[in-house]
Amino acid sequence: MDDVIVVGAGPAGNAAALGLASQGLAVTVIDSRRVIGDKLCTGIIGSECVRRFPIDPALIYHQAGAALLVMPQGGALRFEAPAPLASVVDRVAYVDSFARQAQAAGARYILGQRVVQAQVDASGVTLWAGNSGEESYRARSLVLAAGFGSPLSRQLGLGSVPDHVVGAQATVSTDNIHDVEVHLGQQVAPGFFSWVVPTRPGQALAGLLARRQAPERLDAFIQTLRQQGKITGVVQAPACWGIPLRPLKRTYRDRVLVVGDTAGQVKPITGGGIYYSLMSGELAASTLGAALAGDDLSASRLSQYQDRWQALLAAELDVGYCARRMYELLNDQQVGFLLRSALGAGARSQLAEGGISFDWHGRVISRLLGHPALSGVMHLLSPLLCRLAAQTSFQPPAMSDQETAPSLGAAGHPSAES
Ligand SMILES: Cc1cc2nc3c(=O)[nH]c(=O)nc-3n(C[C@H](O)[C@H](O)[C@H](O)COP(=O)(O)OP(=O)(O)OC[C@H]3O[C@@H](n4cnc5c(N)ncnc54)[C@H](O)[C@@H]3O)c2cc1C
Structure with missing residues (x-):
């Protein structure tokens, strides 16, 4: 036996x-x-994972130190870390x-x-x-x-x-995408995000996470990428699989x-x-x-x-889940405000100095929420933080008294998008 x-x-x-x-x-x-x-x-793994569980360098398609965040209401923010944060691997x-x-x-x-x-x-x-x-x-x-x-x-x-979400992904052909792209917004992947990740020469993986209608949403996302001239076709048909949350x-x-x-x-x-x-x-x-x-x-x-x-x-799973649930309650305007604040000059440089971990999001979230530039965001999130803190072991950080964020409705739900 x-x-x-x-x-x-x-x-x-x-x-x-x-x-x-x-x-x-x-x-x-x-x-x-x-x-x-x-x-x-x-197949994206953080640098810490590569150090702890080494990979044959020949299996790394490329290292990702920059990402393009395509914002919900148009425009894009390019984030570049001082050193590669992750590797896209076979x-x-x-x-x-x-x-x-x-x-x-x-x-x-x-x-x-x-x-x-x-x-x-x-x-x-x-x-x-x-x-x-x-x-x-x-x-x-x-x-x-x-x-x-x-x-x-x-x-x-x-x-x-x-709790879980559905991940949908297809292999697409492209000669036009060099950075990892993350697309946000209710139209693309409500409460989650979609991505285009370059892999082999001429190919990328296009995918998204969604609680509902993941295949239909991915079809629409691929269609948009085609119309924008970012991709030329689908190499391997979309497939879906669950991801635990x-x-x-x-x-x-x-x-x-x-x-x-x-x-x-x-x-x-x-x-x-x-x-x-x-x-x-x-x-x-x-x-x-x-x-x-x-x-x-x-x-x-x-x-x-x-x-x-x-x-x-x-603790990491708990804080990450709280942040995820809060994010799912935000509308596009609020997501835009949150990201612009988080990636604004002050917070961005502090994050870069303090180090951003691809694998330990709790630390990044705590550092972001504690940054003075994000005090408005803290006010935006405070009703949700309090509600979530009551349900989990998450400790919301202390807030300052500035108020610059788009407001939440009375019950703590995001107000309807204007
Ligand atoms: C679209 C998508 C994109 C993702 N991208 C990333 C990413 O970029 N980076 C990342 O870190 N994670 C990513 N993930 C998550 C990642 O793939 C999983 O977290 C990871 O593979 C989990 O590993 P595992 O060994 O637990 O399970 P799996 O990798 O799913 O392995 C389970 C194995 O069990 C086998 N199996 C199942 N049932 C049986 C059975 N009854 N009898 C015998 N064998 C069985 C299956 O064939 C499979 O080989 C992604 C997930 C999805 C859906």
């Missing part, structure tokens, strides 16, 4: 498998895909590189097999895979890393993530740990989850490795994994 079966060979599953196999444990990874890592994703090859390392450490990979059922008993975990569950596998423990919306999480009594309440039970998108370990502002999945996969491997060595796979022993990932990520 294996020590561990890992379901899912994405960033989370591969990082867990690598950590576990490196401890000399018997690990099997099962994935329904035949091509590891070939999941809908833009996501499939990057994720596969961790599977190769795990295999070199002794992990066995079974591809093209969908796990359809999981059951925990007193001495182990049984999994059934294949169209009608004709293959069965047994191990002492399970790492569930099956990505967004896995029914296995519900089957195991751990529920599903409480809140984590599971419980990411462990006896013999089982849940990691990555299945657990909801994703940055709620951008929907980026590769880095958090890799880190959580590592944490799962070290907790589970120690539990296997001590032959204590009880829920209370494995709860240490949740303590550890929450110590690392929970």
Whole structure:
């Protein structure tokens, strides 16, 4: 019997498998895909992720130090950081590189097999895979890393993530786009954003996040990009997939740990989850490795994994989710005001000096909200901050008494756009 079966060979599953196999444990990874890592994703990772989980430089399309923010009511702001903040990478090859390392450490990979059922008993975990569950596998423990919306999480009594958004993306042809572009506004992606990210020469990924009608909105966005002469055609048709915005309440039970998108370990502002999945996969491997060595796979022993990932990520996920929900309540005029204030001369240089993290948004949000130039924004947001603070552990920063922002309606909702 294996020590561990890992379901899912994405960033989370591969990082867990690598950590576990490196401890000399018997690990099997099962994935329904035949091509590891070939999941809908833009492949942007922050510089900190590149340092902690190195990538073959040949897999980096380009480093992104600048971004063009296309504003809701027209015009654009170009933001340039003193050093590259992120890299646009070949996501499939990057994720596969961790599977190769795990295999070199002794992990066995079974591809093209969908796990359809999981059951925990007193001495182990049984999994059934294949169209009608004709293959069965047994191990002492399970790492569930099956990505967004896995029914296995519900089957195991751990529920599903409480909030999510839909990501839609297509590969487009272009010879005209050199910066990462982020487009904002109710027309394009209400409450979220759309993007054009150059990748290989002559190609880019165009996508957006939306709670509703993501495919229709992406079609309209692509149409607009064509009309503007930014892109020339669609190379690979649009596809959609879910992105969690809140984590599971419980990411462990006896013999089982849940990691990555299945657990909801994703940055709620951008929907980026590769880095958090890799880190959580590592944490799962070290907790589970120690539990296997001590032959204590009880829920209370494995709860240490949740303590550890929450110590690392929970505040970040909480602040990010609060900021996200507030942003969703703003109208285009307010979004424009917020961004112009945030990227105005004073705040911009302070941010640049203090360092902007692609991966730790809570710090950036706190620094922005504490900046004197944004006191008007604080007044704009104050009713929402107070409401959200009451619902979560988020502590709104202190405000000054200037007032320059577009006003919110009586109930704290944005006033209708003029
Ligand atoms: C449009 C879009 C763009 C994105 N862009 C970025 C980005 O630029 N940067 C970033 O950091 N994040 C991005 N993300 C999020 C990122 O892709 C995920 O957070 C990340 O892949 C999560 O890793 P994971 O290992 O948890 O899950 P996944 O990468 O989804 O891997 C899960 C694996 O489990 C397998 N699986 C599922 N169910 C079963 C089953 N029953 N049996 C066997 N195998 C199974 C799947 O085949 C898959 O290979 C994006 C997401 C979307 C939708």
